[in-house]
Amino acid sequence: MNIPQSRSARREARREPSGGGSPSPRAATSASRAGRNLPAAIGVGVGLGIVIIGSLVVRKELMLVIIVAAIGVGVWELRRALGQVSIHVPLVPSLVGSVSMILSAYVGGGQALIVTLGLTCVGILLWRVADGVLDAVRDMAGGFFVAVYPSFLAGFAALMLAASDGRARILVFLIVTVLSDVGGYALGVLFGRHPMAPSVSPKKSWEGFAGSVLACVGGGAITVPLMLHGPWWGGALLGACVAVAATVGDLTESTVKRDLGIKDMSTILPGHGGVMDRLDSLVLVAPIAWALLAAVAPAR
Template identity: 80%
Template sequence: MSAPQSGNTRREARQASGSAVGPTAAEPPVRSPSRAGRNLPAAIGVGLGLGVLIVASLVLRKELMLGIVVVAIGVGVWELRRALAQVSIHVPLLPSLVGSVSMILSAYVGGGEALIVTLGLTCVGILLWRVADGVLDAVRDVAGGFFVAVYPSFLAGFAALMLAAPDGARRVFVFILVVVLSDVGGYAAGVSFGRHPMAPSVSPKKSWEGFAGSVLACVVGGAVAVALILDGPWWGGALLGACCAVAATVGDLTESTVKRDLGIKDMSTILPGHGGVMDRLDSLVVVAPIAWALLAAVVPSAT
């Protein structure tokens, strides 16, 4: 029969046991992230800063906005290429960057036909550049290069097509506003009411309740924005909002799938609270072709 434990011994045993299951009373509590997994103050600060920059460029000169698009897509191409390299897909950097800049500028200057031609030339450039470096694993690398050429570069060209219109600054503002409303509405509804995951294997924090919030925010915001900013029909704005909410969600899930397949959380850490530039562009680039087409149909641009 063992001797009874002294007070000190029992206290030491309790402390040892407590250290295995959690902090002691003297330890400060660990601050947990928000339910959406973001550093919310940093995300809000960076988001507001980007918003001010974009609005200022659209108000002052839309060519400034074109420059922002070129830089953002260039950084996005670099991030995506860097991420693909982790699974031994080595995308040629120079032709990808030159192609991304060329697609955006050609779309702004020459329209849709120029955008398509530049995409083809970019793909040819990536193919020749990679094959000139050897044929070992060339098919895999060229396929990755084509993917980068289309997403995000080619899709971003549709934002340049919108910007090129006489009222292009207002069109791009409405386009970006609707996508931001999708993100804000989905975040607010998901955090407040999210109970049913939409795609748990891809994005565990995205819920059907959050998607409903995105649709509601986009429909209302799109109807108001198109009517007040573009002098278009409110129903056209509501249609734009509904389609953009779906496309933005698809874009978000698409990048989440890519990141999960690559085994990474964010494309980079350039934007505190957001991750990388591509983590902010994922919805925008997918929505851009749909917004361009719907706005062209609902609110024809004056020549």
């Protein structure tokens, strides 16, 4: 006789990441103290950096293609993860809306981005209603979530890229955001003693957060005057805000994954997990970076 589990028991089961069990000695050796395969993570990170910088050097529209492709994969990963808890996000309107939001932001600006978000939500609603009413509200809510995170937020990266000095803005945005991860990793591994949110991300510490702030503030204070001719204090302000937003993005993604009972969104990127595992900070930082850079270093 099967005894139904309580709701709390089901939630606890989902919170236990998949792929449990003791790692092999070889895996334990290759994994870093922060839970990554460090050589693989560095190799993939360097490769992605080369591709991004190369696209910006050759033609910035190539960077737009990279953004569209990355967010499209992210939408697929997030939809697949939500499907594990019976939230079925309509794929076609979500992908079409994702591409449309990024392209419309690049071509038509912020108003076009907002209008396209609204049309995407309408498309998700109509597509799901046509499929029947059972669990429709839950699926539509999941679809709206995917439309905003990551698609709408990524539209702000397209807004930065569309500026006359868009190459430099994207580089500043990426460099400062990546420094949050680097600074947090370095000080977290060396000095991490006080967990920031142990129930969500046990390895994230306040010491690591301090490293993120220091790295981002320093990186912003250097890159904004050097690349965008803005004031150093504007770059420092950008860095401080990026450190907070990037950390919130990491914790948000960790919360979603823990609630869904998964460790990574996918295994596409060795040492990193899925594309969304790398985009979590970037998509949350993008609107903040767009707004602050427009204020402290207007396009010329």
